[in-house]
Amino acid sequence: MEKENNKDKMFEKFTWTIKDFSKLDSHKLYSEKFSIDDHLWRILIFPKGLKNANYLSIYLEGVENLVEGWNKFINFKLALIDQINHKMTKTGETEHQFNAKSNDWGFARFIPLDELHNPNNGFIVNDTCIIEVEILVSKLKHENEVDKTDNQIKDILTKHTDKPLPKKTFTTVDEVVDLKGLGKIEQDFYPLLEEVCSRHPSLLNSQKKRTLEYVEWAFTALGRVLHFLKTKMVKDMDEDTCNHLQILWEELETFKFDLTWLEPHVQSALSMKTYMERSVQVKKLKENVSSLEMETKMLKEKIIETKVNLEITRRELTKISEGFVEYNLDDGLAYGG
Incomplete structure (x- = not known):
C-alpha cells in the first residue's frame, strides 16, 4: 500500500x-x-x-x-x-x-x-x-475520470457497446501486464490468465462487445480467483479464507464468463474448510486412540506382572503353611496342671 x-x-x-x-x-x-x-x-x-x-x-x-x-x-x-x-x-x-x-x-x-x-x-x-x-x-x-459519476460505472458494468475490442496480445510492463486494448492487469495474474485464455478462448470472445473498463475489471476478477487457487494451501483454508474466496467467486460470476471449467476447483477449495475441521477432529481422535492403546498395553503388562506375583505368593504361602498350627491370638497362655 x-x-x-x-x-x-x-x-x-x-x-x-x-x-x-x-x-x-x-x-x-x-x-x-x-x-x-x-x-x-x-x-x-x-x-x-x-x-x-x-x-x-x-x-x-x-x-x-x-x-x-x-x-x-x-x-x-x-x-x-x-x-x-x-x-x-x-x-x-x-x-x-x-x-x-x-x-x-x-x-x-x-x-x-x-x-x-x-x-x-x-x-x-x-x-x-x-x-x-x-x-x-x-x-x-x-x-478521477473513471470515478466521476456512478452512472458511468453502471454503464460499464451493465451495458454492451457496439465498439469491438481490438485484437489482444499479452505483454509484460514493469509490475503490471498490459492486455492491449483491455487495460492493465497485475503481473502476478499474467501467466495464469495467459494459460486459461489459451485453453478457453471463449473467455476473450465473451468480452468483445464490452467496454475497456469492464473487460479490465473482468479479467482482474478472474486473475484474483486464479491467483488465490494457485497460491493457497489446504492448511490455509480456515473460515475467513473461505469467506474471502466465496466473495471473489461471487464477484467473478457477475462478469458472465463461462466458468463451468473453473467452478469445480473453486467448490473443492471451499470444501477444504469442512475438511480442515474434520482433519483436526481426526488428528485429535487418533492421538486419543494412540494414548489409550498405550495405556491399555501398560495395563495388560501390569496384569501379567500381578498374576505372576500372585502365583509366587501362593506357592510361598503353601510352603510356609506346612506343619503350621494357628492359634487364637486372644487366648490366654496356659501353665501348670
Missing part, C-alpha cells in the same frame, strides 16, 4: 470515538456515515464477536445506493487506538472490491476480547474506545 503524503495518492482518515463501551448491549454497532473519495462509508463492529467467537470484529462498509452498478476497489486500514501507548495501536490493512453484492470487508478476528478489555492495555480508557479507518485515495487523472 502507498504511504501517506504521496503526491498521487494519500490516506484520508475518519475517527470514531465510542463512549460508554462497557454498556453496549447490541450485537453490532455502526459509526455515523462519512464521505471519502466521493463515496459514503461507515465502520461496523461486533463488540462481542461473531458467532460467539472471543474476538472484536471490525469492518468497513460502503453505504451507497447499492445498485447493481456501484463498484469501488480500495485499499484501506483499520486501527484500534491504544490511548496509553500509541505505538501499541492495533492495525490491520487490506483491500477489497466493494459493490452491491459485497459492500463490507474487514477482520472477523481483529483482537481477542480479553486483550481488548485488559486494563493494562490502552484500548479502552475511561470506558471509551477509539477506532480509525484510513482509505487510500488516488489523485491520478485517469482514476
Whole structure:
C-alpha cells in the first residue's frame, strides 16, 4: 500500500470515538456515515464477536445506493487506538472490491476480547474506545475520470457497446501486464490468465462487445480467483479464507464468463474448510486412540506382572503353611496342671 503524503495518492482518515463501551448491549454497532473519495462509508463492529467467537470484529462498509452498478476497489486500514501507548495501536490493512453484492470487508478476528478489555492495555480508557479507518485515495487523472459519476460505472458494468475490442496480445510492463486494448492487469495474474485464455478462448470472445473498463475489471476478477487457487494451501483454508474466496467467486460470476471449467476447483477449495475441521477432529481422535492403546498395553503388562506375583505368593504361602498350627491370638497362655 502507498504511504501517506504521496503526491498521487494519500490516506484520508475518519475517527470514531465510542463512549460508554462497557454498556453496549447490541450485537453490532455502526459509526455515523462519512464521505471519502466521493463515496459514503461507515465502520461496523461486533463488540462481542461473531458467532460467539472471543474476538472484536471490525469492518468497513460502503453505504451507497447499492445498485447493481456501484463498484469501488480500495485499499484501506483499520486501527484500534491504544490511548496509553500509541505505538501499541492495533492495525490491520487490506483491500477489497466493494459493490452491491459485497459492500463490507474487514477482520472477523481483529483482537481477542480479553486483550481488548485488559486494563493494562490502552484500548479502552475511561470506558471509551477509539477506532480509525484510513482509505487510500488516488489523485491520478485517469482514476478521477473513471470515478466521476456512478452512472458511468453502471454503464460499464451493465451495458454492451457496439465498439469491438481490438485484437489482444499479452505483454509484460514493469509490475503490471498490459492486455492491449483491455487495460492493465497485475503481473502476478499474467501467466495464469495467459494459460486459461489459451485453453478457453471463449473467455476473450465473451468480452468483445464490452467496454475497456469492464473487460479490465473482468479479467482482474478472474486473475484474483486464479491467483488465490494457485497460491493457497489446504492448511490455509480456515473460515475467513473461505469467506474471502466465496466473495471473489461471487464477484467473478457477475462478469458472465463461462466458468463451468473453473467452478469445480473453486467448490473443492471451499470444501477444504469442512475438511480442515474434520482433519483436526481426526488428528485429535487418533492421538486419543494412540494414548489409550498405550495405556491399555501398560495395563495388560501390569496384569501379567500381578498374576505372576500372585502365583509366587501362593506357592510361598503353601510352603510356609506346612506343619503350621494357628492359634487364637486372644487366648490366654496356659501353665501348670
